[in-house]
Amino acid sequence: MSEDTTTAAPPAQPPLKPSLEAVLMVVDEPATEEHLAKVLDRPRRAVAAALRELADEYTREGRGFELRLIAGGWRYYTRPEYGAAVEGFVLDGQHARLTQAALETLAVVAYRQPVTRSRVSAVRGVNCDGVMRTLLQRGLVAEAGTEPETGAILYVTTHYFLERMGLRGLDELPELAPFLPEAEQVEGESQEGVPSFDVDEEDDTGDSPTDH
Structure with missing residues (x-):
């Protein structure tokens, strides 16, 4: 066979x-x-x-x-x-939208990234520690190494940010950058690790500033 x-x-x-x-x-x-x-x-x-x-x-x-x-x-x-x-x-009646403070902070990060937390605070004129924590928790911003000169943590927007904004890339952001101060203008206004604000002052979320 x-x-x-x-x-x-x-x-x-x-x-x-x-x-x-x-x-x-x-x-x-x-x-x-x-x-x-x-x-x-x-x-x-x-x-x-x-x-x-x-x-x-x-x-x-x-x-x-x-x-x-x-x-x-x-x-x-x-x-x-x-x-x-x-x-x-x-949502079933719940509101999960970002606050005005969070939107402003997110905008500064988007247009000035990579940027330190203290520089974001200098641009906005108010401590933004609590708001940055919220944006990190929601996955809209992420840590991206440290600044060589100061060792401060740098922050950037994420792919989730692009997704929520309906953008293919950062090059599709509206032309708003000229309305924000240049990095050199805020360089001397704040230093990471040196409080630029009264340590007893509350930030945008009502939390006392803490070091990260």
Whole structure:
């Protein structure tokens, strides 16, 4: 009896678009085309084309969600006209918006990054320790090493910041930088590690300033 020398055909790959949809349903942050191509074992060009086709299909069909290219990757987002419905469901009456102080601090970091906490305080004219802690906890800013001259911690915005702002990169920030003081102007106004404010003065959040 002769041996069967035929080899079994490799299993067919599942369709690309449904595979992309399945993966994008579970991502925690925007997925790059390179990463998606790798995990699905497909050519990057095919993945890129399929993603754009899916985005166009969702728009034509008027879905409640859309597929966007944000911060270098792709992710599902609620379509803006249905944002109020989702906000009502998620927050259920709770307000989780940033305070004015937090927004101002975030703006200074965005336009002056990498920047130390004391320089942010100098630009705003008020201690911002508590606000910076809030922004760190929410993942909007992150530590990025230290300043060589002083050893002070430097802060930058994160990919989550770009995602929440709907930006592909920092180069898409509005042209507001000219309205902020230059770094040289605040250089002599504050030094990290040397309190620029009364240590008994409360910061924006009502917390007493603490060293980090």
